[in-house]
Amino acid sequence: MKVKDFVAGVLTGVAAGLVVNQAIGKMNPNTPAEHVLDAVKDAFKKEGPIDGSWIVMKPEPFTNNVLSMEVYRGGITRIRNGELEQFEFAANSQTGTVVELIQK
Known part of the structure; x- marks a missing residue:
C-alpha cells in the first residue's frame, strides 16, 4: 500500500465522519x-x-x-x-x- 493511497483513505474517512455528524445534528437540533x-x-x-x-x-x-x-x-x-x-x-x-x- 502506498502512502498516498493510505492518506487518501484517511481523508475520505474523516470527511464521511463530518458529514454523518452534521446529519445527526440536523435530525435532533435541540x-x-x-x-x-x-x-x-x-x-x-x-x-x-x-x-x-x-x-x-x-x-x-x-x-x-x-x-x-x-x-x-x-x-x-x-x-x-x-x-x-x-x-x-x-x-x-x-x-x-x-x-x-x-x-x-
Missing part, C-alpha cells in the same frame, strides 16, 4: 437546555397556558446547602386569573430536575 425548558413548560402547561419562556443556554454552578451541581436558569410567564405571573427556575443540567422555583 440542545440539553432546550430539553430542560420543554420539560418545565410541559409541567406548567398542565395547569394552563403559558405566555412566554426563556432559558440560559450555558449551565452555571448552583449550591443549595449540601447539594452542588450545574444548572440551567430560566423563566416562565403566564396569565392566571387576569394577572401576570412570572417564575424563575434552576434545573439540574444533567437530569432536568427543577431544584429551585421562585415566583417573582
Whole structure:
C-alpha cells in the first residue's frame, strides 16, 4: 500500500465522519437546555397556558446547602386569573430536575 493511497483513505474517512455528524445534528437540533425548558413548560402547561419562556443556554454552578451541581436558569410567564405571573427556575443540567422555583 502506498502512502498516498493510505492518506487518501484517511481523508475520505474523516470527511464521511463530518458529514454523518452534521446529519445527526440536523435530525435532533435541540440542545440539553432546550430539553430542560420543554420539560418545565410541559409541567406548567398542565395547569394552563403559558405566555412566554426563556432559558440560559450555558449551565452555571448552583449550591443549595449540601447539594452542588450545574444548572440551567430560566423563566416562565403566564396569565392566571387576569394577572401576570412570572417564575424563575434552576434545573439540574444533567437530569432536568427543577431544584429551585421562585415566583417573582
